Amino acid sequence: MSHEKDRIYATEHGQVEDFRFDDQVARVFPDMIKRSVPGYSHIIGMIGILAEQYAQPDSHLYDLGSSLGAATLAMRHRVHAPGATLIAVDNSQAMLDRSRDFLESEDLPTPVKTVCADITELQLERASFVVLNFTLQFIPVEERQATLQRIYDGMLPGGALVLSEKLRFADPVQEQLLAQHHHDFKRANGYSDLEISQKRQAIERVLLPETADDHLNRMKAVGFSAATQWFQSFNFASFLAIK
Numbered sequence: 001m002s003h004e005k006d007r008i009y010a011t012e013h014g015q016v017e018d019f020r021f022d023d024q025v026a027r028v029f030p031d032m033i034k035r036s037v038p039g040y041s042h043i044i045g046m047i048g049i050l051a052e053q054y055a056q057p058d059s060h061l062y063d064l065g066s067s068l069g070a071a072t073l074a075m076r077h078r079v080h081a082p083g084a085t086l087i088a089v090d091n092s093q094a095m096l097d098r099s100r101d102f103l104e105s106e107d108l109p110t111p112v113k114t115v116c117a118d119i120t121e122l123q124l125e126r127a128s129f130v131v132l133n134f135t136l137q138f139i140p141v142e143e144r145q146a147t148l149q150r151i152y153d154g155m156l157p158g159g160a161l162v163l164s165e166k167l168r169f170a171d172p173v174q175e176q177l178l179a180q181h182h183h184d185f186k187r188a189n190g191y192s193d194l195e196i197s198q199k200r201q202a203i204e205r206v207l208l209p210e211t212a213d214d215h216l217n218r219m220k221a222v223g224f225s226a227a228t229q230w231f232q233s234f235n236f237a238s239f240l241a242i243k
């Protein structure tokens with residue numbers, strides 16, 4: 001995997017364009033996500049541990065919005081269910097191209113398929129475990145319920161979903177406090193005020209955070225029998241839902 005440092009917003013952009021998962025982002029993505037999302041490495045590790053528990057024989061485990069495949073790889077290291085297949089899905093060809101080399105290079109028993117598709121249109125089949133690790137936040141809000149319903153419909157009884165998201169908070173004090181400390185986290189990881197402010201402008205129309213209750217209520221509404229928040233670091237959280 002590439003170890004290039006993210007300097008995308010280090011110089012002044014005359015006009016900050018909407019954030020896209022293009023080749024420039026794919027090249028620096030491991031560095032970008034680790035320095036931008038508090039708890040990212042912890043969540044990736046736990047996805048591996050959860051996948052091992054929920055993987056059923058002859059089922060599919062999906063990584064939706066797989067980027068360079070970090071969550072897929074964590075699952076691949078721990079899933080031993082006979083006949084299980086990992087399916088990494090992303091609609092960014094740039095991301096998929098870079099993920100293939102390293103996903104397929106490892107010699108591990110569970111096979112991986114990479115699929116270029118829009119997850120709002122994807123038909124899942126026999127899914128025992130589904131990961132949406134910081135992906136749903138990029139789907140238009142009005143399409144999120146139908147997307148989650150489709151996912152639920154393609155899952156096996158007893159299957160599990162891990163949903164990780166940037167959160168917003170209904171209480172303005174909490175919102176301001178956690179956003180401020182997220183920016184402190186970025187600064188501590190070497191991002192300048194210019195980088196932080198230009199990135200913020202780039203994502204404000206494309207990454208639309210919702211509250212934890214919005215997510216929990218939606219998971220219940222589509223049919224999950226249990227849904228709980230298992231992780232939070234500042235304004236980033238992860239949920240677990242069981243069919």
Ligand SMILES: C[S@@+](CC[C@H](N)C(=O)[O-])C[C@H]1O[C@@H](n2cnc3c(N)ncnc32)[C@H](O)[C@@H]1O
Pocket residue numbers: 021033064065066067068069070071089090091092095117118119120132133134135138139
């Ligand atoms: C923040 S990244 C996800 C990080 C990744 N899951 C990880 O754990 O490293 C969001 C990913 O979702 C993908 N994405 C966004 N909208 C999508 C869609 N409608 N269909 C498929 N992939 C999508 C982007 O291309 C991007 O690679």
Ligand SMILES: O=C(O)C(=O)C[C@]1(C(=O)O)C=C[C@@H](O)C=C1
Pocket residue numbers: 032033036037134166199200203207
């Ligand atoms: O909220 C921010 O400031 C971020 O940079 C977050 C975030 C994300 O949550 O996906 C946004 C885009 C990149 O994919 C990496 C991190």
